[in-house]
Amino acid sequence: MNNRILILLLLLLLVCNVHAQYVTTNTELTNAINAATAGSTITLKNQTWTNVQISINKNGNLANPITIKAETPGNVFFEGVTNVKMGGGYIYFEGVVFQNPPASVSTGTPLIDFRASSTDCNNCKVTNIKIDAFNQGASQQTSVFKWVLLRGANNEVSYSSFVGKHGVGSIINDNRDSSNPNYHKIHHNFFANRTPQGTSAVNADNDQDAIRIGSSSTSLSNSFTEVYDNYFYNFSGEIEVISNKxxxxxxxxxxxxxxxGALTLRHGNNCEVYNNFFLANSNPFSGGVRVMGENHKIYNNYIEGVRSRYENGSLSNGVGGINIANGRTDxxxxxxxxxxNLTIVNNTFVNCDYGIRIGTAFNSTQSVAPDNVIxxxxxxxxxxVIPNASSxxxxxxxxxxxxxSSKYENxxxxxxxxxxxGAVTAxxxxxxxxxxLASGSDFYRIPASSDAIDYGVGSYSFLTQDILGGNRExxxxxxxxxxxxxxxKGPYKLVDVGVKVGFGASGTLSISEKVKAPSNIKVYPVPTKDELTVSSLNKTIGTIEIFDITxxxxxxxTNNSNxxxxxxxSFLKGIYILKADDFKSRFVIE
Known part of the structure; x- marks a missing residue:
């Protein structure tokens, strides 16, 4: 090797060492952030980190982002008085689990904020994180505490799990304090086990949603945000699971x-809601889509088992399969x-007490009827059999x-x-x-003899596929x-958590190798409750290990049979990983 090549290799090695920082203490992390430049990767040691407060205002670029990540996703834990603030551009944060909050949380400080030192973050990403019951103390339940506060533009929150939120405050919130478009992407996340604050029934307080995009003051400007491939499970907070503003x-x-609750188009215009599964399981005060505003399109949604009544049996005017509200005059x-100018076409409603509701109102100020609705x-x-069948x-x-232009058609x-x-064209x-329809394994399907086949009419340029991703004829x-x-395509299920959606589903597991299950080994039943069977066709099983998702x-x-x-x-409900020699497989305990 000549001297020129040797010098070049040494320079490359030096550059790599400058950009890659392995940190083991809060001080080392702060120093690495201060020294970070485009292309820097800061790796957090596998351990429990206490009272970590990250504030980074730096600029990477598309080819060379600045990344702060766990050494092994799921083995880095942030606890205590902790928060993350990101400003600048192309900052990526990934792989961390937030748990065990302090007794008192500063409710004015979000857990993760896409702003640092008054600078918004643009083209930034939070991915493959988990926030687990990181809540305010009992005395602060009505003070707003947000887990993720989006700002800026072209940001992403993906492949993350948000579990056990309690108290007032959105899980993911973009306040939109300006009229500039955002172009955010929120996708492949798992939102689970939210409970209403206090002892009141659902809807006692606002700001208990999973996602809110915008505010009333900037609601007539466009955000261009996309929310897709997320899974909301066992979620109760208020009427707005998603609040579009x-x-x-x-x-x-x-x-x-x-x-x-429901996916609520509360403020704003020109939104589309399509290809979603709403499986309400007959919960009181549940709905599909709630509509206000202009020029929305709602199509290809499957809505099953919604109940428009409160827990006490009284009828709510806010929910239903699709609820179209009256407007105010002021x-x-x-x-x-x-x-x-609302279009509601090609949706399926199954066993809902109220399918489509038109012209509902909470009070007499809502007297403007929906106009030009298809x-x-x-x-x-x-x-x-649904309770209160006569109504x-x-x-x-x-x-x-x-x-x-209003009409009821086919x-x-x-x-x-x-x-x-009435006098509307019908x-x-x-x-x-x-x-x-006929009952299927996951939802009701169109059978071969159904009168629904070829019964659609109209010309809708957006209606090129169905809810399963098949092409429309x-x-x-x-x-x-x-x-x-x-x-x-189909609805997400618990077995998909950590596999297709949520923490661990991005392709990086909490244990180093990817899950693989050879055809000669089977793990069943999945999901299970009490007992799991592992069988091998042609060899003894040997040693097995079971890990949680972290x-x-x-x-x-160890077992010497097949x-x-x-x-x-004795295991809690959730996602687990079973490892035996040369294979790994996920399974779910319900």
Missing amino acids: SGSNKYYNNTFENYQ GVLNGYLPVK IGNNIIFLDA NRAIQVVTQLTGT NMKQTGNWDSF TGNIDVISGL TAFDAGAEEYGAAGT GKLLLKT MLKVNVS
Whole structure:
């Protein structure tokens, strides 16, 4: 090797050492942040870090971001008085678990803030993190404490888990204190086990949502944020699971399961809600989509088991499968602006007490009827006994639609009632005696003999695929699904947490190797409750280890046969990883 090549290699090594910092203490972390430049990677040692307060105001670039990450995702824990502030550009933060908050949390300081030293973060990313019950103390439940505060533009929150939020404050919030567009991406996250603050029923206080995009003051400007492929499970806080308060946002491919509240288009215009699964599990005060504002499109959604009544049995005017509100006459931005030019097509409603609700209001100031609304090609299906059956509605018309473009067209129902459509154009709306839908493994599907096949009408440029990702035919079906289109998407389930959505699903596991399960070894049943069976076709199993999703070893045992039964009844519900020699497999305990 000649001297020139040797010098070049030494220079390259020096550059690499400058950009890669392995830190083991809070002081070393602060020094590494102060010295960081574009391309720097700061790696946090696997350990519990106490009272970490990160503030970084630096600029990376697309090719060379500044990254702060866990040595092994899930083995770095931030506890105590801790927060992360990011300002500048192309700052990435990943792999950390937040847990064990102090007795008193500073509610004015978000846990993660996309602003540092008055500088917003742009093109920044928080990914593969977990926030686990990092809540205020009991005396602070009504003080707003936000977990993630988005600012700036072109930022991303992805593949993260937000579990056990309690008290007032959004989990992810973009206040939008200016009218500039944001272009944020919020995707593949897991939101679970939120409970309403205090002892009151759901909806006692506002600001208990999972995601809020915008505020009333800037709601008439466009954000262009996309919220997709997220999973909301066992979630109860207020009427707004997602609160839209800005324009031109898209909400798609999300799953809501066992929840209360609704995806609410509270303020703003020109939004799209499509390809979402709402599986309310008959929870009181649950809905699909709640609508205010102009030029929205709601299509290809599957909505099952919503209940429009509170826990005490009284009817709420705020929820339902799709709830279209009346507007106010005063036009104030924080009020209920009238609904105009709304398109609701090709949605499927199953066993909902109220499917589509039109012209609801909380008080007499909401007197402006929805104007120019198209309601077409929707399926409303009932095959379950629902309480208060005499007052249930497939389509409830509280206030008649106005506008020459308003129409009810080719909607279908099996069982249930719909109200009079008045003088509004109504064609092709039919009752089907039987066979409209059939129960499937995850949701109700269109069977081969269904009258929904080819029953869709109208020309909608956005309606190119169905909820499962299959292509729509020229002669397309009613409802969210296109029969025979062979789409492969479906609702997320608990077994997908850590695999397709949430912490650990980004491809980096909490234990170093990727999960793999050879065909000669099987783990079943999945999900399980009490006992897990591990079997091998052609060899003894040997030693198995079970880890939780953070990589903590929970069980280790050895077996010299080709079948082993493992008692997991003492494990908590959640996602686990089983390792045996040359394979790994995730499993779920329900």
